[in-house]
Amino acid sequence: MLARVLPLVLLLASNVFMTFAWYGHLKYRSSPLLLAIVASWGIAFFEYSLMVPANRLGSTVYSVVQLKTIQEILTLVVFAGFSTWYLGQPLKWNHYAAFALIVGAAFLMFYEPGGAASPTPTL
Incomplete structure (x- = not known):
């Protein structure tokens, strides 16, 4: 269970760190661009410090394609909250509809026709 969670x-x-690194500076547009870049790099270090182990550990129970799909869905969830809460730009119905289509695509990514389980890679 822990290996999957x-x-x-x-x-x-x-993804929380990534979203702040990529979009957090937009709240401070008057700050110098170079400062935004350096701050984003600093934040991205922590993002990578979590992403690399997540992919390394996750690859023992998920396929790489499944990991990427999970990451994209989490990115959308985190970004939706960030956009509304931090940047004050609420999502509209069409954004939610687009996200729902992406979740449908994620379902297809994990769907195994005939119930066949995908092989679990080993390290």
């Missing part, structure tokens, strides 16, 4: 927790946390 820990990578998800690490991916979620890394």
